[in-house]
Amino acid sequence: MIMHRFRWTVWRRILFGFFILIAVFASAVILLYQSGFIHEKLRALAEQRLGEYSGRDVRIESLTGSLISDATFKGLVIGHEDDIEKCTCLDVESVTVKYNIIDFLRKKIRLREVVVVRPIVYLGRDSEGHFSLKEVFRPTRPRKGGPSKFSMTIDNIYVKDAYYSMDVNFPITEYEHCYVHSRYSVRRGIHTIEVMDSSCYIPAYDLQVKSFGGRITAGGGNVILQDMYARTDLIDVQADGLVEYSPKLHYTISTEGSRLEASEIDRMFFGERGVISGSMDVNSTLEGGHGWFRSIGEVSIVDGVLVKYPFESFKFDYLYSDGHLVTENVVIDMEGGHFKGEAELYSGKRVSMYNLHFDGTGVDFAFFNNLYKIHTNLELGVVMAGSGFTKETLNSDIVFDVRGGKVGGVAIDSASGTIGLRDMNCAFENLNISIGGASALIKGNLAFDGSIDLFVDAVDIPVNAITSAFDYEVDRGVAHTLIHLAGDIRSPDVSGTVTLKNVYSDKLGADDVILNVDVVDVVDEPEGEFEFKGWGMNVYGVPLNKLTMKGMVKPKEIIIKGVEGFMPRGFFVNGDIKYSYEDIERKEILLTDFGIYVRGFNILSTDEVGIELLESGIGIRRCELRFLDGVVNIQESYIKGEEVHLELAGGGLSVDALDSLLGTTGMFYGRVERFKLEIGGSLTNPDILFSMKAGGGPFRYMEDADVDIGLHYLSDAVHIDRFDLSGSVGRLKVSGYVPISLRALIKRERPFYEPMNLKVTSDNLDLRLVNNFTNWVFVDGGSVDADIEVKGMPDMPYFEGDIGVRDGYVVIGKYGAQIRDINGEVKLQGREFIIESETPIKGKMDNGYVTTSGTITLPTSVGMPDFNLHILMSNAVLRGVPRVTGIITADVFLTGTPKRDFALRGKVRVHEGLITYNFSEAGRAGTASKDSMDIELYILGENNIWFRNSSADIELSCDMRLKRKDGIYNITGELNALRGYYYFLRKDFQIERGDVVFEGGGEINPNIDILGFLMIRDREENKEAPVYIQIEGTLKEPEISLYSPDYPNLSQEDIITIVALNMTWDEYRQTGVGELAGSQTREYIERYVEDELARSLRRGTGLDTLRIRTNLISGGEKESIKITVGKYITRKFYVSFTSDFYNTQGQSFTAEYYLGRRFSIISETFSEEGAYKYAFGFRYRLRF
Structure with a gap:
């Protein structure tokens, strides 16, 4: 017991002492902590440890926080300000670290969690960026026995607005406005950076990289680049590489599978000069280090342009090193051919040199400048060597050898020579060209400023070799040319001689063509240039509506013998032509044995015609022409300035030949027996005398007619002395005068200045003459008697007199309507044509008649007349309405002015009608022209109007209104069924009642309400049961339903079944499938x-x-x-x-x-x- 108490007392004293010791130790630690001693030691220890790990100087302003498991570093700086120019430095406001105090004291750092607040990274060259850690990162613990360096991972690092550059001989070493999103990790001393969807701006090439990324791994003095990419709007580059920075910098980068637009290369390296474009694939390797860079690879470009020439593909291998570029296996596929060759270029600070060697096969390219675009297609070899890349520094020679092809369509047998490019000048040195077995030599200079000094000497060049380029075949002929071109290439001075011998083709030919030419400079002329407008000509399909010349080639003499060939518009010419130029006062064209044919008909020929070209006009020597199978004698005539004198007479002209000349068929008949034309005075106020007598013509239906015309123009008026048409066509006489000022007409002013006075009479004049002036109607008979006086201004005439129509026969071509036995009277009073109701114009139409009365008023100025006509039609056939026909009686009024307020209004009664529209087919009603006449018709039909199609035969009555206003149709009213049948399931449903109602709108799609019935066999023998069909909805979308009061419990499908099979319901349920099929087939x-x-x-x-x-x-x-x-x-x-x-x-x-x-x-x-x-x-x- 005592021993037990003693043991307890000892342990209690030991425990009490231990607690006292801990309390003393804790008190000491607390005292040290409060005094800052521990924090200062930890701060110094942290600076030491971080400095060891980073290899940089580290400064921490203070350290606070828990002593056991965490601490907060305030004002963390890694690196010094004097290091900013050499490397990156980090400045952080605070860092909170969770750690184990025992590991920290044992000089081991095992961080559990780190939080960084407001970090700033200095990137050198007075630039800075910002990055932030969006998440807390937890470094991992190194393996036992591994290296002492710590391991960690940093997620979601963002760097914004950073600037960076480095001294490396690499094309892209400066960046601005960088935005980087990355992840950083360290494992066993290996640093890994994953960059994700970042962007930056490269100022050296004005290039905005919208997205770049990849993996960067560094360690042991090497950097590995994996899956790196960079993208812009036009570039997509993929790269992998290795950078060695210890002991010296060396990098190797591969760009397999990169794609980019060549136009972006043109922009970055050539300043958008259109040097290159197309879709480019690049496979290359880039290698370099401090002070050196080279690249090797292959490039393929498709569907692009090289120096303004389009190509299909462009491929080459290249090697670039320190300004020296070598390309091999160059292949350029162009439309119609390709280039193959190689090139070597060197571009240094003081000198640039190149040597190019290419062969072309079927090459088609164009030469551009301000004036010309010449297409070529050649087989050639080209060698170009020299220096300089601009016009000012260009110093090179081009040696070429053409083995065949075309230039501008001209076939080239071969060509060779040298072109020297130097001193802003292009020198042609003995350029020999072989064309058609003959040779041509070109020598001279063409300066880059447009001045030219060239000699062309060609001997016996086949003309066909040149003209075939313009789709113009020449059967034979050669040319000898000695020409000198000098001055400005845009308007050169041309002198020399061109001689064409024995030229002939099926279009145009001559035995000899000799041209001796020099140059007339017309700059000193008052206008400075000649301009011709409105020629209205075509030369082999090339329109000559306007021609402007600032310098004219003046031939001294042109002699063309044996001219023969086709000209535009079917003309054919032959003969000899001589043009001579003596001086500025006298030039002459002489035509000998000359003829002009149209479609094989000789319309003009002569033995000799002399045309003198005067300084202020033209003169014609006395001659005789054979024209339209007749003779025309021309006396000495001329035009000198305003003065004119022309005198010609003839006869025996065949008017039939005008059909060949104008391309008409059977429009002209007869002959001009004699005519005379005299013109004197001035061009703006001439005196004209014309007389003609014709027999049998000149138009259709005038085969037996005679025409006698005599008129003269004097004192600004056309005086009709006589105009007499007589013969089988009746008689027409015109006399009087029409004042008209040619001077005002030439100035495009109003030419009428006082009233005219004409007298027109006709007796039994053939109405068929109208067919010569219109094809809207065809007149097949009838005559006109008239006695009319025409007065007032020509553009605002008024009339007095009468017109009578007898036995007219008219066919209206558009609708096929025929109106026979047309008779009536028309009175002319002022501007009104009056048809009295007592004496209307009446004719027979189909089995009825048509009668017209009212007035037609001419406008007070140029425009359309105003109508106010009353038209009655009886038993006329309805025409012009698709799928609708009938016999009608109409009482309508035609009023207003066409294209303004033209309208047709009245009533139409339908006696018989047929409508053939199908169900599910609606017609558009609102597509007429806005200029169409307005229509407002009341249409009534009591019976005998049948609606027939594959589904119905129904007799209808109608009460409808048809309107059209501003081109928009509107139909209202109804059609009511009288009797008939509706066919459904191959059964005839008899119509009991029915209505078709039109409610207007933009579509002919009336509402339908039709009831019909069919009697079928009932359950009981010899009895029938009704089946009703109801058709509702619209014509386009009808809704059909069936029902039977005797079968109230059957569905519509069941009713359709027994109707289709012609059975009772009981028979249907008892009959087999085979019997059903046979019964249905027979039915x-x-x-x-x-x-x-x-x-x-x-x-x-x-x-x-x-x-x-x-x-x-x-x-x-x-x-x-x-x-x-x-x-x-x-x-x-x-x-x-x-x-x-x-x-x-x-x-x-x-x-x-x-x-x-x-x-x-x-x-x-x-x-x-x-x-x-x-x-x-x-x-x-x-x-x-």
């Missing part, structure tokens, strides 16, 4: 035969109704052939008869007389059980 065959037979007979007999129904094919208990025929005896009286050939008891006769559109009287006779019965009643149709 369809029977109905097809019935329908086709009825349609054929109805077309042949003209009946309004014809129906045939039989069961001879499908079979039945009682054989039956039932025929129903119906016909309108008059427009209001309809009769029909029904008979069964196998059952005489089934006959019936029905007669219906229409008292109005909805009211009719019906009488019916029918046989029943051997006795005839009669019925009489009234029918009134209600619409609901």
